Amino acid sequence: MSNPDVIVIGGGVSGLSVAWWLAHAGVTVEVWEQNAQPGGKIATREADGYMTERAASLMLNFRPEVSRLLAATGLDASKAMCPAPPKNRRYLLQRGQLVPVPMRPGALILSPLWSLRGKLRLLAEPFVPKGGRSDETVSEFIIRRLGRELLEKAMEPFIAGPLASDPDLASAQAVLPRLVALEKRYGSLALGVFAHKLLNRRTAPVHEVFSFRRGMAALIDVLAAAPGVCLHARRTATQLEPMRSGWRVAGHAPDGERTVRARHVVLSVPAAGAATLLHPLDGESERLLRGIGYASLTVVHLAFDRSAVHHPLAGTGFLVPRSENPQLTGCQWVSSLFPYRAPRAKVLLTCYLGGARAPETRDWDDDRCIGAVMAWLGPLLRIKTAPERVWVDRHECGLPLYHGAYSGRLRAIAERLENWPGLHLAANYCGGVSIRDRIANGYALAQNIQVALAGSGAPSPATVLGSFPMRAVTRSSC
Ligand SMILES: Cc1cc2nc3c(=O)[nH]c(=O)nc-3n(C[C@H](O)[C@H](O)[C@H](O)COP(=O)(O)OP(=O)(O)OC[C@H]3O[C@@H](n4cnc5c(N)ncnc54)[C@H](O)[C@@H]3O)c2cc1C
Structure with a gap:
């Protein structure tokens, strides 16, 4: 491929998702991945009749973008998808x-998980006035709305397990954006959930929790092999240089040094890797990115x-x-x-x-x-x-870890990157760690880039998805 419109650095699910949406829209895109195989954290192992996943094992979906991608790739077919x-x-x-996790509101109240006091506190939720600081932690938010017992017995394990995070440090806005938005809009989580049920707000596909017959690797394979996605494995980006209308990316491959120019560059690498690439351009962005634990x-x-x-x-x-x-x-x-x-x-x-x-x-x-x-x-x-x-x-x-004043950190990075049009960050430290969020964020970023490419010819402003509630985007080696 001669110089592509877009170079994506990092062939994990974040980078591949952006690339897939771009290629799907006819944009020329190259992906540089330093490892021999794409997928980043995600890899499926098969041995002696067992299938094990190195990282992600399933998807929980309610995003229409994900359903669209699965339909377009054929991964939603019954012989490809495997619903739980x-x-x-x-x-x-x-x-x-x-103790079983209660799945319905009635069961929530009757569950032996909570004491009578905890149950009464749960029932009082609709009467708790809305409020709270914008930098509330998950613990502060949940205790304020639902009480300490629910935090300790139910919410903490959900934050510590799938998100590996600490609710005492995690930003409520970054980790629980939907709950924070429900409170803001309806004044109560219970009333918000009820209203959404009435309005049928969740655009859920047929199977909400699923994996694939060939494991999560099936998703990586279809993204990486999509027509129009030009994947270069064993290619490590080492340098970014802004040009008059775009970017020059340099790096090394097994057969020597490589340089490519593109109108847009998407950094889909972990925060420390993005910090290293940004170091010569912007010390403050580097500092902000290195601060992400x-x-x-x-x-x-x-x-x-x-x-x-x-x-x-x-x-x-x-x-x-x-x-x-x-x-x-x-x-x-x-x-x-x-x-x-x-x-x-x-x-x-x-x-x-x-x-x-x-x-x-x-x-x-x-x-x-x-x-x-x-x-x-x-x-x-x-x-x-x-x-x-x-x-x-x-x-x-x-x-x-979406800890501390996380939204503020991402906003500060986005402000710094406004000085670097055509440079975008898309990885699991912004906009959610789940595969669902990675695909949905990839779609939103691809849309931004397409608009810019179709416009004046100048690269679009830089994007850090997830730093603002864009398009209701809700939400590893170092
Ligand atoms: C144990 C575990 C279990 C999980 N379970 C689930 C689950 O069940 N469901 C779910 O939805 N999510 C799950 N997740 C989360 C999800 O798997 C990750 O958030 C997601 O895979 C991260 O993708 P990414 O592309 O942002 O980053 P990565 O996967 O880290 O990809 C970044 C890529 O960039 C490459 N790279 C880095 N530097 C360079 C460079 N200079 N040049 C070229 N390439 C470079 C790396 O080699 C890597 O391939 C889990 C995560 C873990 C760790």
């Missing part, structure tokens, strides 16, 4: 017991014979509040959720260790991680023998 069984139970650990995560997959696990495993797994066990944030019952991921009569469990609440697990070796997980799971799931197979995946910089 509907109405499957999820559990929370409480006093050493697994990441949590380390360790994923332990364990395979057993079914006869060795005496728990029925009827559900998708459980999350763990910090008061129960700070190091273990959750356990997914993979073979219950997606039975094809384990041979018949076998059980596959995936456990998540670490995150912001247990940084010490970063230094645990594999044996210590496996031993600790077995010591916790053994009594809980009545496991009688050692696992038949074990896989351990480590993410030194697993997930970005």
Whole structure:
């Protein structure tokens, strides 16, 4: 390809999503990925009839952009997509017991998870006046609206597990944008949810929670192989240089140095990588990006014979509040959720260790991680023998932490980047960490770039998606 319209640096799901939407609209786009394979954190492993995921294992979707992409790529077809069984139970650990997560408002009030006092506090939510500072933490927001008990028993494990974050430090606006918006609009979360139900606001596709028959790698493969996406693996960007109408990107490949010019550059690399590339251009942007912390995560997959696990495993797994066990944030019952991921009569469990609440697990070796997980799971799931197979995946910089005055930080970065038209940031530290949010953010950025390309010929202003509530975008190696 001669000089493309857009260069995307980083071939994780963020970069590939932007590239896919651009190519879909007929824009010429190159993706530079430093590793031999695209996908970044996401990779699917198959061995002896088991399928394990290095990072993301499923998608929870309610965004129409995601449904559109899945339909256009054929990934929504029944032989490609694998929905999670509907109405499957999820559990929370409480006093050493697994208690079902209430899924309906009635069940929420009747659940044995809360004390009578906690239930009354929940019922009082619609009468709590709206308010709160713009820089409230998740803990402050939830305690103010729903009470401390709900924070500790339910919200904290959801923030510490899937987001690896600490609710005492995480920005409510950045982590819970939908809840914050509901309060702002309706004055109450309960009233907001009720109003949205009445208005049928959620544009949910048929299957809300799903993966793919070939694992999450199937998504990466279709994005990377899309017609019009020119992927260069083993190509590391090392330098950005602004030109009169666009950018010059330099880097190295196995066969030598490479230089390409493009009207727009999208940095889809972790914050520290973006900081390094921006260092010669803008020291303040570099400083702001380096200030974004990441949590380390360790994923332990364990395979057993079914006869060795005496728990029925009827559900998708459980999350763990910090008061129960700070190091273990959750356990997914993979073979219950997606039975094809384990041979018949076998059980596959995936456990998540670490995150912001247990940084010490970063230094645990594999044996210590496996031993600790077995010591916790053994009594809980009545496991009688050692696992038949074990896989351990480590993410030194697993997930970005939306801690502190996060929206302000992203806004400051966006302001700095206004000096660099045609330069855009799109990665999981802005606009949400989930694959759903990465695809939806990719769509919004691709739209911006297309408008700019179709306009005056000058590159568009720089974009940091997620720094502002753009298009209601809601929301690892270092
Ligand atoms: C353990 C774990 C479990 C998760 N589970 C889920 C889940 O179940 N569902 C869900 O929706 N989300 C999940 N997530 C979140 C989701 O997987 C990530 O947020 C997402 O994959 C991050 O994508 P990204 O493209 O922003 O970053 P990355 O995946 O980190 O990609 C960045 C890419 O940039 C490349 N790169 C870096 N520097 C350069 C350079 N100079 N030149 C060229 N290339 C470069 C890197 O090699 C990498 O490929 C999980 C995350 C983790 C860690």
